[in-house]
Amino acid sequence: MNEPPIRHAEPSDYQPIIAVVNDWWAGRRMSDMLPKLFFVHFQTTSFVAEQDGKIVGFVTGFVSQTFPEEAYIHFVGVNPMSRKSGLARALYERFFTTVQNLGCRTVRCVTSPVNKDSIAFHRSMGFSAETNGSEKTIDGISVFEGYDGEGEDRVLFYKALGDNRDGY
């Protein structure tokens, strides 16, 4: 199977994505975390993969406005039918190249400690986890309790990008 082509996200990609994103996350209510603004105001650092005219994966993120040498990945989603194909990796790599060309040297993201697939994925992509000395850990990784509000624990990942523009 050929890799689906990856292109910049557009506002019109939002409706087909938001309609399926909870299903892609096995029923977890993720849609509140993905307002349309990411597909309007962060198109330069947001991407979709299409196959046979259908969106099968996407990533959305931005360049930090506080720390212009840092980029942040807010949300990634891949159709369960398209998993294990390297598509999430390809979307991340496209994001890395893009933000590196925009002058970023670090990529950050957060994920939920219950999402073991996400933790394994980020580790396989070369991300490291922030430590906070908390006793609460998952697989040896620090959990930041209530990071995104009450009950919303998070694991904090970061990855250094190479300091040349050819690779990362």
Place this chain on the structure above:
Amino acid sequence: MNEPPIRHAEPSDYQPIIAVVNDWWAGRRMSDMLPKLFFVHFQTTSFVAEQDGKIVGFVTGFVSQTFPEEAYIHFVGVNPMSRKSGLARALYERFFTTVQNLGCRTVRCVTSPVNKDSIAFHRSMGFSAETNGSEKTIDGISVFEGYDGEGEDRVLFYKALGDNRDGY
């Protein structure tokens, strides 16, 4: 009563805000819409107002990375005890001045059609509503059905900033 001083938001402001934001919104579950990332990566365009050592209001937004001459206000909150004091207006004005100095000429935001106070506030601040020709309107304003996902109707506001840097 003196106006509470307004300063840039910092990551440490997030926990006291996220702990009260649902209460400030009369129990509506707003916290999912306000991940910590806004207090980390958009500090330059996010502000808090403090009185007697307590945060009584905040606004968070950013400069659009797709359209660098546009800014977007994502979330504003004011303690109900501090309403009708002009604090929301003062927070917005601080945001306007800041993004105008960053080169923006338009400010955008979206709000829920059920939030009549928000609609009245934005009109009083000189915002106009986008029209879409839909038959669904509220007080004569177009409603964008499902804009932020199923059941998440929105009204879309925009405001032109002045083209000099002294006022707006």
